[in-house]
Amino acid sequence: MEEKKIVARKLQGFWELPPEKQVIFEGMLDKIKEVFKRHCFLPLDTPAMELSEILLAKSGGDIDKEIYRFVKGSTDACLRYDLTVPLARFVAMNENTLSFPFKRYQIGKVYRGERPQKGRLREFYQCDADIIGDGELSLVNDAECVKLYKDIFQNLNLPVQTEISSRKVLFGLIEDLGQAQQFSNISICLDKFDKIGEDGVRQGLEELGLNGEQIQKLISFVKLNGGAEIFEKAEALCSNPTFLQGVAELKEIDGYLRAYGLDGNDYKFNFSIIRGHNYYTGTVFEAYLAWNRGAGAIGGGGRYDDLAGYFTSKKLPGVGMSIGMSRLFDIIQQNTCEKVEFCKCAVIPMGNTLEKCLNFVDYLQQNGVCAEIYGENKSFKSKLKEANKRGVNYVAIIGEDEVKQDKITLKDMSVSSQQTLTKQQILNILR
Amino acid sequence: MEEKKIVARKLQGFWELPPEKQVIFEGMLDKIKEVFKRHCFLPLDTPAMELSEILLAKSGGDIDKEIYRFVKGSTDACLRYDLTVPLARFVAMNENTLSFPFKRYQIGKVYRGERPQKGRLREFYQCDADIIGDGELSLVNDAECVKLYKDIFQNLNLPVQTEISSRKVLFGLIEDLGQAQQFSNISICLDKFDKIGEDGVRQGLEELGLNGEQIQKLISFVKLNGGAEIFEKAEALCSNPTFLQGVAELKEIDGYLRAYGLDGNDYKFNFSIIRGHNYYTGTVFEAYLAWNRGAGAIGGGGRYDDLAGYFTSKKLPGVGMSIGMSRLFDIIQQNTCEKVEFCKCAVIPMGNTLEKCLNFVDYLQQNGVCAEIYGENKSFKSKLKEANKRGVNYVAIIGEDEVKQDKITLKDMSVSSQQTLTKQQILNILR
Numbered sequence: 081m082e083e084k085k086i087v088a089r090k091l092q093g094f095w096e097l098p099p100e101k102q103v104i105f106e107g108m109l110d111k112i113k114e115v116f117k118r119h120c121f122l123p124l125d126t127p128a129m130e131l132s133e134i135l136l137a138k139s140g141g142d143i144d145k146e147i148y149r150f151v152k153g154s155t156d157a158c159l160r161y162d163l164t165v166p167l168a169r170f171v172a173m174n175e176n177t178l179s180f181p182f183k184r185y186q187i188g189k190v191y192r193g194e195r196p197q198k199g200r201l202r203e204f205y206q207c208d209a210d211i212i213g214d215g216e217l218s219l220v221n222d223a224e225c226v227k228l229y230k231d232i233f234q235n236l237n238l239p240v241q242t243e244i245s246s247r248k249v250l251f252g253l254i255e256d257l258g259q260a261q262q263f264s265n266i267s268i269c270l271d272k273f274d275k276i277g278e279d280g281v282r283q284g285l286e287e288l289g290l291n292g293e294q295i296q297k298l299i300s301f302v303k304l305n306g307g308a309e310i311f312e313k314a315e316a317l318c319s320n321p322t323f324l325q326g327v328a329e330l331k332e333i334d335g336y337l338r339a340y341g342l343d344g345n346d347y348k349f350n351f352s353i354i355r356g357h358n359y360y361t362g363t364v365f366e367a368y369l370a371w372n373r374g375a376g377a378i379g380g381g382g383r384y385d386d387l388a389g390y391f392t393s394k395k396l397p398g399v400g401m402s403i404g405m406s407r408l409f410d411i412i413q414q415n416t417c418e419k420v421e422f423c424k425c426a427v428i429p430m431g432n433t434l435e436k437c438l439n440f441v442d443y444l445q446q447n448g449v450c451a452e453i454y455g456e457n458k459s460f461k462s463k464l465k466e467a468n469k470r471g472v473n474y475v476a477i478i479g480e481d482e483v484k485q486d487k488i489t490l491k492d493m494s495v496s497s498q499q500t501l502t503k504q505q506i507l508n509i510l511r
Numbered sequence: 512m513e514e515k516k517i518v519a520r521k522l523q524g525f526w527e528l529p530p531e532k533q534v535i536f537e538g539m540l541d542k543i544k545e546v547f548k549r550h551c552f553l554p555l556d557t558p559a560m561e562l563s564e565i566l567l568a569k570s571g572g573d574i575d576k577e578i579y580r581f582v583k584g585s586t587d588a589c590l591r592y593d594l595t596v597p598l599a600r601f602v603a604m605n606e607n608t609l610s611f612p613f614k615r616y617q618i619g620k621v622y623r624g625e626r627p628q629k630g631r632l633r634e635f636y637q638c639d640a641d642i643i644g645d646g647e648l649s650l651v652n653d654a655e656c657v658k659l660y661k662d663i664f665q666n667l668n669l670p671v672q673t674e675i676s677s678r679k680v681l682f683g684l685i686e687d688l689g690q691a692q693q694f695s696n697i698s699i700c701l702d703k704f705d706k707i708g709e710d711g712v713r714q715g716l717e718e719l720g721l722n723g724e725q726i727q728k729l730i731s732f733v734k735l736n737g738g739a740e741i742f743e744k745a746e747a748l749c750s751n752p753t754f755l756q757g758v759a760e761l762k763e764i765d766g767y768l769r770a771y772g773l774d775g776n777d778y779k780f781n782f783s784i785i786r787g788h789n790y791y792t793g794t795v796f797e798a799y800l801a802w803n804r805g806a807g808a809i810g811g812g813g814r815y816d817d818l819a820g821y822f823t824s825k826k827l828p829g830v831g832m833s834i835g836m837s838r839l840f841d842i843i844q845q846n847t848c849e850k851v852e853f854c855k856c857a858v859i860p861m862g863n864t865l866e867k868c869l870n871f872v873d874y875l876q877q878n879g880v881c882a883e884i885y886g887e888n889k890s891f892k893s894k895l896k897e898a899n900k901r902g903v904n905y906v907a908i909i910g911e912d913e914v915k916q917d918k919i920t921l922k923d924m925s926v927s928s929q930q931t932l933t934k935q936q937i938l939n940i941l942r
Contacts, residue, residue: 086568088603088822091588094558098605099615102554118876120854120883123533127525127634128559128590128620137517150579152624157522159559172519174529179901181887184530189559193583203558213887220865220886231876339866341873391519423551434651435770442772445549445662452551455651456612456644470610 093202095189101413103422108236108412109187112207112403115232116185119224121209124184126166128191129157134169137390146192159191163208164400171212172391180214181221187405201406210400212387217397219329222363222383223336225401229367229379230346232403238411239370240378243305243350246330247360247382249314250351252323253301257294264358266290266298271354273302305350308334314351329362345370361385363399369411378411379403424510425451426467430460430479437478440488443503449510451476468493474510524633526620532844534853539667539843540618543638543834546663547616550655552640555615557597559622560588565600568821577623590622594639595818595831602643603822611645612652618836632837641831643818648828650760653794654767656812656832660798661777663834664809669842670801671809674736674781677761678791678813680745681782683754684732688725695789697721697729702785704733736781739765745782760793776801792816794830800842809842810834855941856882857898861891861910868909871919874934880941882907899924905941 090096097105135158148159160166163186187207211221226242233240254263269284285295304310314327355364362383369375381401388396429437437453444451454463467475477489490506491498521527528536566589579590591597594617618638642652657673664671685694700715716726735741745758768778786795793814800806812832819827860868868884875882885894898906908920921937922929
C-alpha cells in the first residue's frame with residue numbers, strides 16, 4: 081500500500097446526491113414512472129453515447145463546445161445532450177417494427193460541457209414523454225400530454241396548472257400583420273412578456289419597426305388568457321386562416337381535456353406561452369406550480385411536425401412533454417416536511433441474542449417491512465444512539481428476558497415509549 | 512429540410528432494448544430494488560464520469576485501452592468502468608458524515624471500450640450492493656450478502672444456491688504447503704477446477720512444481736463441498752492458523768444464515784470457489800441457478816480489507832455482492848412465458864364517442880389500471896387489429912348504444928368473448 085493518498089474528488093457539476101436525498105429522489109422517480117405506466121407509455125433506455133454524425137446532424141456536423149466528444153479508434157461518439165435526438169434516431173432505426181402512435185417515456189442523464197454554476201449542471205436528469213405518429217397524429221395526444229402533468233403532479237402532491245397556446249395562433253397573427261419574416265424576432269420579444277411586462281414588450285416591438293396598431297394587436301394577443309371564453313375574443317382579433325386553425329385546435333383540445341375530467345384548476349389557455357424551440361409547430365404548453373407561478377415553469381412541451389427528418393423520409397409528427405427534474409426535486413425537498421424513512425425498524429440484540437434478532441429481521445423483511453440488524457460488536461447504548469442519529473422511528477430489542485418470554489420489546493423513538501409484544505403484534509404496528 | 516438523410520445507427524455494443532423488452536427489464540430492476548430497500552440499503556447514483564486521477568489510481572495513472580477518456584479544457588475524465596471505484600471515492604469524500612456500517616446499492620451502466628462481441632458489451636448494467644465498516648465489520652454482514660441473493664432471486668421466482676468459501680482457508684492451506692509465494696498461480700489453477708476437472712488441475716499444479724503430496728492436499732481441498740459437515744473434514748486437512756480462522760469464520764456465517772432462515776437449498780460451502788479478484792481477503796461466494804449450475808455464476812462477491820486505501824488512511828473493510836445483469840436478463844426472458852402486459856385495457860370509440868372514451872380512460876387510470884385511448888382517425892377494425900398486434904388482453908368499446916345504456920362493452924381478446932357492463936364491473940374485472 082503506497083503512503084501517498086489521492087484526494088477523493090468528484091467532477092464538478094456532475095450529479096451526486098447524499099444517500100438520504102437520493103432516497104427522496106428515487107421516490108419521486110417512482111411516482112413519475114407510475115403515471116407513465118398507467119398511461120401505457122413504454123420505457124426507453126438509449127445509450128449514454130451516440131455516434132457524432134447522429135448527434136451533430138442538426139448542426140451539420142459542427143461540434144458544439146458544450147458537447148463531450150470521444151474519438152477512439154474508428155469510433156467517433158459524443159455523450160448525449162438531450163433525449164430527443166436519441167428518440168429520433170431510435171424511431172428512424174425501428175420505424176418498420178414499431179407500432180404507431182408510439183408512446184415512450186425516458187428518464188435519464190444528459191451531458192453538457194458547460195462551466196458549472198448554480199443551476200447549470202454538466203450532468204443532469206431529463207424526463208421526457210413523447211407520442212409519435214406515423215404520418216398523422218390526433219390532437220387527443222396533445223390533450224394527453226396536459227393530462228400527464230395533472231396526473232404526475234397530483235401523484236406528487238404538488239398541484240400544477242398547465243398553460244396552453246399554439247404556434248399557429250402566434251404565426252397566423254404575425255402573418256396577418258405582414259411580419260412573417262420577423263416571426264422569430266417578434267416571438268423572442270413576446271416571450272419576455274412575463275419578465276419585462278407590457279411596456280418592455282411595447283418598446284421591443286417598436287425597435288423591430290412595428291407600428292402602433294400592430295403593436296396593440298400583439299399586446300392584446302399576449303394578454304389573452306383564461307378558459308374557453310377567450311376563443312371568441314381571439315376570433316375577433318384576427319381572421320388569418322392559420323390563426324383560426326390554431327384557435328379551432330385549442331378548442332378541440334379543450335373538449336378532450338374536459339372529457340378527461342380536467343378543469344380550470346388544471347389548465348388554462350395563455351397566448352403569452354411561446355416556448356423558445358423553433359421546432360414546435362402547433363400546440364405549446366408549460367406547467368406551473370398552482371400556488372407559485374412566479375417560480376417559473378416546471379415543465380413544458382408541444383407539438384412538432386417531424387421528429388426525425390434528418391434520418392428518414394417517413395413523416396413522424398409528435399407531441400411531447402418534459403419535466404424539469406432538478407427544479408422539481410428542489411421543490412419536493414422544500415415541501416417534504418416528513419422525514420423519509422428508509423429503515424422502518426432497526427433490530428438490536430441485548431446480550432447474546434444476535435441469532436434471535438436475525439430471525440426476527442428476516443420475519444419483518446419477508447412481510448415487506450424495511451428492517452435491518454445492528455449487528456456490529458458495539459455497545460447497546462451506542463447502537464440506540466446510532467438509530468436515533470439515522471432517524472429510525474422504531475427499534476426492536478431482544479434481550480435474554482425477551483427470548484424467555486418469546487416476545488420482543490418495541491421502542492417508539494418519536495415518543496420514547498416501549499412495549500413488549502409478540503412478533504405478530506409488532507408486525508401489525510409496523511405495517 | 513435537406514434531401515440527404517443520415518443513416519440512423521446506434522453505437523455497437525451499447526445497451527438498447529426494444530421497448531417491449533425494456534418493460535421486462537424494468538420489472539426485473541423493480542424487483543431487485545424492492546429487496547435492497549427491504550434490507551435498508553441506501554441507493555447511490557454517482558456520475559457516469561470520474562476524474563482520470565481517481566479512476567486510474569489503481570494502475571498508477573496508466574490509461575487502460577479499455578477506458579473511455581475525455582480531455583476537455585482543464586478536465587481530464589473517464590467514463591466509469593465499474594461501480595467500485597466510484598463507491599470508494601464517494602465513501603472517502605464523505606467519511607466524516609456517513610453512518611457506518613454504510614450499506615449502499617447501485618444499479619447503473621458502466622463502460623469498457625472493448626471490441627464488441629457476443630456477451631461482451633461496451634456499455635452494460637452492473638448491480639452492486641456493499642456494506643462498508645469503519646475499522647471493523649462483523650461477519651453478520653457477509654451473511655446478509657448471501658441472504659440478499661436468496662431474497663432477490665426468490666422475488667424473481669428464480670431459486671439460486673450460493674456457494675461460499677474463504678480466501679483465508681485457501682491462503683492458509685497454500686501457506687501450510689510452503690507455497691505462499693505461488694498463491695496467485697495456484698489460485699488461478701484451482702479456479703479452473705469446474706472447467707478442466709481434477710486431471711487438468713493436477714497437471715497444472717505439477718507444472719507449478721508442486722509435489723504429489725501437496726497436489727493431493729489441494730485436490731482434496733477443492734473437492735470439499737457441502738453443508739456444515741465439511742468443517743470437520745477441513746480441520747483434519749490442515750492446522751495452519753489462517754486456515755483455521757477461515758473455517759471458524761465460515762462456521763460463524765453458517766450460524767447467521769441458519770438464524771436468517773436459510774437452509775441447504777439456499778447455500779452450501781464449496782472450497783473450489785476462488786473468485787479471480789485479488790482484493791478479496793476473506794469470505795468469497797458465487798450464486799448459481801438452483802436448476803442449472805452449469806450455466807455459470809449469476810453473481811458473486813466477497814469480503815475485502817480496505818475499500819479506499821488509495822484515497823484515505825481510514826481503514827474501511829467491506830463485503831459486497833453483485834449480480835450479472837445481462838445474464839440474469841437473458842434467463843428471465845427465457846423463463847417468462849407470460850406475456851408482459853404494459854397496457855391492461857385499450858379503449859376504442861365506435862362512432863362519435865371519443866369524449867366518453869376519454870372519460871372512461873381517466874376513470875381506469877385514476878383507479879390504477881394501465882389504460883389508453885385508441886383515438887387516431889382510423890377505422891374501428893384497424894384499431895382492434897392494432898390492439899391484437901400489441902398483445903392487449905382487454906379492449907373496452909363505447910358505441911352509441913353503450914352511451915344510451917350508460918354501459919361499456921368489454922372484449923376479452925384471449926377468448927374473443929365480450930360482455931356489456933357498467934364501468935364499476937369492468938374495473939373489478941381489470942383489477
